[in-house]
Each structure stands twice: as structure tokens, then as C-alpha cells.
Amino acid sequence: MTVQITKGVAAVPIAATPSPSAKSRRSVFIRRPFFTASLLIAAAYVLAAIFAPYVAPFDPVKQDFNVMMKAPSVVHWLGTDSYGQDILSRVIYGARYALIIGIFSVMIGAVGGLIIGLAAGLSGGWAEWGLMRLIDAILALPSLILAVAFIAILGQGVDKVVIAVGLSMIGPFARTVRSDVMQVRVQLFIEAAQLMSISYLRVVLRHVLPNVIFPLAVQVTIRVSEAILVSSSLSFLGIGVTPPTPDWGLMIAEGRDFVSFAPWMSAMPGFALALLLIALSIVGDGVREEFDPKLRRDS
Amino acid sequence: MIAQTLSETKAPLSEQSIFELIEVEQVFEVPKPGRSLFSRETVGLRALDGVRLNIRKGTSLAVVGESGSGKSTLLRVLLGLDKPTGGRALYHSKPILEGRASGIDFARDVAMVYQDARGSLDPRMTIGALIAEPLRHFNIVPPQDEAARVSQLLDRVGLPADAADRYPSGLSGGQVRRVAIARALASEPSVLVADEAVSGLDVSTQAQLLILLQSLQRDMGLTLIFITHDLGVASFLCAEIAIMYLGRIVETGPTDAVLGAPSHPYSAALRAAAPQFFEPLSEPLSGEIPSPLNLPAGCRFSTRCPKMQDDCRLKDPQLGKLGPQRAVACLHPLEQQ
Numbered sequence: 001m002t003v004q005i006t007k008g009v010a011a012v013p014i015a016a017t018p019s020p021s022a023k024s025r026r027s028v029f030i031r032r033p034f035f036t037a038s039l040l041i042a043a044a045y046v047l048a049a050i051f052a053p054y055v056a057p058f059d060p061v062k063q064d065f066n067v068m069m070k071a072p073s074v075v076h077w078l079g080t081d082s083y084g085q086d087i088l089s090r091v092i093y094g095a096r097y098a099l100i101i102g103i104f105s106v107m108i109g110a111v112g113g114l115i116i117g118l119a120a121g122l123s124g125g126w127a128e129w130g131l132m133r134l135i136d137a138i139l140a141l142p143s144l145i146l147a148v149a150f151i152a153i154l155g156q157g158v159d160k161v162v163i164a165v166g167l168s169m170i171g172p173f174a175r176t177v178r179s180d181v182m183q184v185r186v187q188l189f190i191e192a193a194q195l196m197s198i199s200y201l202r203v204v205l206r207h208v209l210p211n212v213i214f215p216l217a218v219q220v221t222i223r224v225s226e227a228i229l230v231s232s233s234l235s236f237l238g239i240g241v242t243p244p245t246p247d248w249g250l251m252i253a254e255g256r257d258f259v260s261f262a263p264w265m266s267a268m269p270g271f272a273l274a275l276l277l278i279a280l281s282i283v284g285d286g287v288r289e290e291f292d293p294k295l296r297r298d299s
Numbered sequence: 300m301i302a303q304t305l306s307e308t309k310a311p312l313s314e315q316s317i318f319e320l321i322e323v324e325q326v327f328e329v330p331k332p333g334r335s336l337f338s339r340e341t342v343g344l345r346a347l348d349g350v351r352l353n354i355r356k357g358t359s360l361a362v363v364g365e366s367g368s369g370k371s372t373l374l375r376v377l378l379g380l381d382k383p384t385g386g387r388a389l390y391h392s393k394p395i396l397e398g399r400a401s402g403i404d405f406a407r408d409v410a411m412v413y414q415d416a417r418g419s420l421d422p423r424m425t426i427g428a429l430i431a432e433p434l435r436h437f438n439i440v441p442p443q444d445e446a447a448r449v450s451q452l453l454d455r456v457g458l459p460a461d462a463a464d465r466y467p468s469g470l471s472g473g474q475v476r477r478v479a480i481a482r483a484l485a486s487e488p489s490v491l492v493a494d495e496a497v498s499g500l501d502v503s504t505q506a507q508l509l510i511l512l513q514s515l516q517r518d519m520g521l522t523l524i525f526i527t528h529d530l531g532v533a534s535f536l537c538a539e540i541a542i543m544y545l546g547r548i549v550e551t552g553p554t555d556a557v558l559g560a561p562s563h564p565y566s567a568a569l570r571a572a573a574p575q576f577f578e579p580l581s582e583p584l585s586g587e588i589p590s591p592l593n594l595p596a597g598c599r600f601s602t603r604c605p606k607m608q609d610d611c612r613l614k615d616p617q618l619g620k621l622g623p624q625r626a627v628a629c630l631h632p633l634e635q636q
Contacts, residue, residue: 187418188413188415188418188419189418189419189420189421189422191380191419192411192413192419192420193421193432194380195378195380195406195411196403196406196432196433196436196437196486197399197402197403197405197406197436198432198436206421206432207421210421210423210424211421211422211423214423
């Protein structure tokens with residue numbers, strides 16, 4: 001440790017705290033085994049979704065009336081449904097729809113929530129009051145009910161489900177963004193920027209937005225699972241994705257009538273859904289705990 | 300020991316005023332205490348009440364006072380963050396707010412070091428980006444020289460160049476203050492305003508920062524306005540001192556003279572309350588600073604003044620000249636030895 005003298009001022013070497021970046025990034029997978037396992041499971045779903053045509057043993061919508069409602073076997077690992085369609089293939093293709101709907105609808109919710117939350121948090125006064133009462137009114141309804149209402153307006157189909165679920169998620173996002181904005185707005189570094197006569201727009205873009213985006217990104221990872229659940233619920237209720245699309249909610253609903261003698265029809269997609277949701281929420285929690293600015297030491 | 304080095308290090312005083320406050324008042328309307336739920340009654344909180352202050356170019360001024368004496372309000376007026384409700388606050392003979400509104404020159408010329416240095420730095424930006432922000436904003440250096448200037452500034456405040464890649468959360472309290480100072484210096488200001496810039500630090504860190512500030516003031520010819528409640532810090536760093544009590548400056552003058560022989564009983568009491576080596580503490584002032592919602596009649600210090608006389612309850616003394624360099628707001632200033 002060398003101390004150099006510069007113009008009579010002793011240089012203070014920054015040494016005491018070692019740079020944690022590389023070290024902790026390596027060890028997070030060891031420190032959090034559940035997080036790691038969940039991340040691997042989620043990654044497996046993503047890969048299965050992307051490479052579904054190569055991974056799936058059968059065409060997911062090819063009906064074969066010779067093998068209707070067959071129990072899991074060597075040929076059909078997860079059995080077949082009432083149309084003789086291979087459940088494993090349908091589950092694999094179903095991951096596509098689940099992830100596409102989950103990710104894109106959360107994006108809609110996050111972007112919409114960011115815009116409304118920023119507007120409310122920055123404007124203050126009557127505009128904020130009006131926006132937040134609107135959000136309160138929306139939040140009074142559970143997101144599933146809200147999504148049902150949007151579906152009623154938009155109609156059915158994958159794209160409509162994405163929009164409906166996305167719109168239904170704007171409320172919670174707007175609320176968290178607004179509270180983050182209000183917290184950041186009164187910080188001293190904002191006043192310091194204003195003291196430098198930095199324009200309002202620049203202050204918002206350079207200082208408010210980055211401090212709001214990060215907690216929002218954490219929210220996004222956590223809420224993907226909620227979006228998947230809501231979209232599956234819509235399909236289960238028969239108002240989301242239309243048959244014969246291999247959607248998990250739809251598959252669970254189709255197997256419902258045969259649950260006493262062909263339980264695998266509902267159980268297999270249900271299990272696939274539950275596993276993904278659990279994995280995603282553990283990943284989301286891990287991301288939050290690892291990168292929460294309050295728990296974070298550096299970078 | 301400190302007093303000895305002091306007189307050699309102070310910058311020469313020139314006569315050009317940089318800040319001028321004339322009878323500045325800052326009254327905040329606050330809800331009347333004990334008002335009913337539906338009433339809108341307010342009452343005036345006199346945070347600043349007839350402040351007279353003249354800050355000459357190149358000087359170093361300590362503003363000293365208890366909490367609640369209006370130091371921070373005065374600071375906000377000086378920085379042009381708040382508009383005073385009365386009086387005139389001038390910067391180079393023009394209203395401060397006008398100067399602030401008319402462009403970035405004022406912002407560039409008057410830089411600020413906050414007491415909460417960590418809070419004044421965006422936690423999501425690296426030290427390098429934080430220091431580069433004013434460089435870019437005020438067009439101090441061409442973009443290609445930015446990195447070099449950042450390390451130059453870090454070096455100037457005694458931080459290694461690799462600090463530029465770190466985040467404020469990874470630095471100690473003293474290091475963060477150095478960053479805040481480097482950031483303030485980046486705009487090449489002529490006035491540096493520091494609010495309690497060394498409080499809450501280890502004594503050794505405090506001493507390092509004081510020496511740094513002193514050398515900066517001397518080498519760069521900065522006008523330094525230093526808010527503090529530590530008389531020792533004030534006497535080490537500042538050529539001039541202004542002592543505030545309840546929103547008014549009650550005594551100003553050269554630090555040595557004022558602290559050596561205070562004229563205002565409050566200055567004397569403040570000095571006596573500062574702990575000294577090998578000396579027992581004298582009896583502290585009784586009571587607390589009165590509420591600015593309800594100022595005492597006559598002299599604002601009369602409720603606690605050990606030398607109170609009858610007319611002190613009747614007349615409110617203004618800051619008046621006492622000799623060539625000093626001024627005091629007292630009807631019966633203490634005798635000068």
C-alpha cells in the first residue's frame with residue numbers, strides 16, 4: 001500500500017474493501033442451491049420452448065384415434081389425451097405459449113406501468129391524484145377478473161390474451177413505479193443535479209429513470225409467473241387461447257372430464273405449469289435478494 | 300497551535316463583494332399549532348429575520364450557529380434554491396434568483412458540497428461518471444479529455460485514479476466527501492459552499508479534509524462559505540465568521556478577533572461552550588433556542604442572555620458596525636480588552 005503525497009494532501013488508497021464483483025458472481029450459484037436449480041429448470045423450459053419441433057417426439061396437434069387416452073408408456077411418455085394427441089409433445093409446445101404470453105404480457109404491463117407511474121410520480125397535484133385513483137379502481141379487481149373483462153372486449157386468441165393479461169398488470173406496476181419515483185424525487189442527488197441547472201428532462205432521464213428501472217426489472221422477473229398463471233386460468237375457463245392450441249390451461253380443462261380414469265391428461269400439464277411457476281418465483285426472489293440496492297454493496 | 304498556523308494561511312481579503320444580503324427575510328407559512336382539523340390558519344415561521352451579510356471575493360467565511368438558527372435556510376437563499384420573502388439577496392450586485400434563472404453561469408460558478416455527501420451522489424453512477432457529469436454539462440473539457448480530467452480531479456482531492464470505476468456505496472464516509480468535493484471542483488467554480496462538510500467523521504479524516512479544503516481555497520482562490528457548528532473548524536479554515544442566532548446574524552468579523560474577544564454575549568457563550576483541553580466546561584447557556592414561531596420581544600437573545608438589561612426586552616438590536624471590520628447586533632456589546 002503506497003501513500004503518495006499530492007500537493008500536501010495524502011492520497012487515500014481504496015484498498016480495505018476488495019472488489020466483490022467477480023468473486024460474488026461466481027459464488028451465487030453455490031450459495032443459493034435452490035436458486036441455481038430453479039434457474040436450470042426455467043432454462044430447460046425456455047430451451048424446450050425454443051426447440052420444441054426438435055424436442056417433441058410427436059406433432060402436438062396430430063390426432064390418432066388408435067391411441068386415445070393411453071396411460072404413460074415407453075412410446076408416449078406422458079400418455080395421450082382423448083384425441084390421441086401426445087401429451088409430452090403438447091406440454092413441450094405449451095411451454096412456448098406459456099412463456100410467450102408470460103413475457104410479452106409482462107412487458108406490456110411494465111411499460112404501461114412505467115409510463116403511468118412516472119407521470120403520476122413526477123406530476124404531483126391533481127394529475128397524480130386522478131391517475132392514482134384510476135389505478136386504485138383497477139387494483140380493486142383481481143387481475144384475472146380484469147383480464148376476463150379485457151378478453152370480453154378484445155376476443156380470443158394468443159395475441160388477445162397477451163394484451164388482456166398485459167393491460168390487467170399495468171395497475172400494480174404503476175403503483176410500484178410511482179412510489180419509487182416519489183422516493184427518488186426527494187433524494188439529495190436530484191437537488192444536486194438541479195443545483196447544477198441540469199434540465200428537468202435530463203434529470204428524469206439520467207437520475208430518476210435509472211433508479212426506477214432497476215427495481216422494475218426485478219418486479220418483471222417476479223411477475224412473469226403471475227402472468228402465466230392468469231393466462232392459463234383464462235384458457236382453463238375456455239376464454240383464452242382457442243383449441244387445438246397446445247396450451248396448458250386448455251389441456252387441464254380438457255382432461256377434467258376424464259380425471260377419474262385418465263388422470264394424466266390434467267395432471268401432466270398441471271405439473272408442468274406448477275413446476276415452472278415455482279421455479280420462476282424462486283428465480284425472481286433470488287434476483288431480488290441478490291441485486292436489491294439496499295442489500296447491495298457494490299456494482 | 301492551530302491559532303498560530305491560522306494567521307499565516309488565510310487568503311488576503313479583497314474588497315469586491317461576491318454575495319450581498321440586505322435585510323433578507325425568509326418567512327414560511329406553517330399550520331398554526333393546535334389549529335382545528337378544518338381551519339386553514341397559518342402562522343409565519345421567521346427562519347431568516349433581517350440578515351445582513353457581505354461576502355467578499357476570495358474570502359473564507361464560516362457561518363456558525365445552533366441547529367434551528369437558520370443556517371440551512373440562509374444556504375438555500377445563497378444558492379438561489381429559495382426566494383427570500385423579504386430583503387434583497389445579491390450575487391455580483393444582481394439578484395441571486397435572476398442569476399440562477401439567466402443561464403448556467405451561476406450554477407457553474409457556485410458549487411456546493413452537501414453535508415450528506417453520499418445522498419448527493421446518484422448511487423447508480425460510478426464515481427467517474429459522477430465527476431464527469433458537471434464536466435460535460437458545463438462543457439469544461441472536450442469529450443476526449445474527460446477521463447484525464449476526472450483522474451486529475453480525483454488526484455487533487457487525494458483519491459487514486461481507479462476510484463473512478465467504483466460506486467459510492469463502495470467508499471467510506473471520508474472518501475465520499477472527497478468525491479463530493481471533486482465533483483464540486485469539476486465546474487471550476489469561484490465559490491465553494493460547504494454544508495457541515497467535515498461533521499460526523501473521524502477526527503483524523505476530518506483533519507485531512509480540512510487541510511484539503513484549506514489548500515484548495517488557497518491554491519485556487521476560491522471563495523469558501525463553510526456552514527458549521529464547530530468553532531474549532533471555523534477558526535482553522537475561515538478568515539471570517541458570521542454567528543447566527545434565531546434567523547439573524549448577531550456578530551460578524553475576522554474569525555480571530557471575534558473568537559478572541561466576542562462582542563455579543565451569544566458568541567461568548569458559544570465560545571465558552573466549546574470543550575477545551577485541560578479546562579472545565581463553563582456553565583452552559585440555560586434553556587433552549589426559542590421557537591421562531593414566537594420570537595421574544597426586544598432582543599431575540601434576551602431570554603437566555605446572562606447580561607440582559609431592562610431595555611433588551613424593548614428594543615430589537617440590528618447588526619451594526621463595531622470598529623472597521625466587525626459588526627454586532629447587541630445593545631450592550633461586551634467590553635473589548
